[in-house]
Amino acid sequence: MELKRLLRNVLEIKKIILLACILLCSACLSSAKIGDKLIGKTKSNIIKCWGSPIRTVVHGEQGEILIYGEQVFINAHRGGRLA
Known part of the structure; x- marks a missing residue:
């Protein structure tokens, strides 16, 4: 059993x-x-769909890389919040 x-x-x-x-x-x-x-989409088209990136990196003559992500800030006194 x-x-x-x-x-x-x-x-x-x-x-x-x-x-x-x-x-x-x-x-x-x-x-x-x-x-x-x-x-291959334009920068303005991507920003219109996804909003502002958290960071932009220049990628030589090939253009820019838009970096998106979730940022979480933790404050010991007030709790966490999303940015």
């Missing part, structure tokens, strides 16, 4: 790990597709 319960728990853990791996891979694939759609 204990062995059956142990095997059932191991199978459940394997299912959870497999699901987590699938979700992680699908998240990476979807962000790559979004990036591919933006290549």
Whole structure:
């Protein structure tokens, strides 16, 4: 009886790990597709869709790289906030 319960728990853990791996891979694939759609678009068009980037990097004569991300500021007295 204990062995059956142990095997059932191991199978459940394997299912959870497999699901987590699938979700992680699908998240990476979807962000790559979004990036591919933006290549070749004008800077003003991207900023119109995505808003202002958190940073812009000059990439030689090939143009600029707009960097987007979520910034979280943590203040010990007031809690965290998103920027």
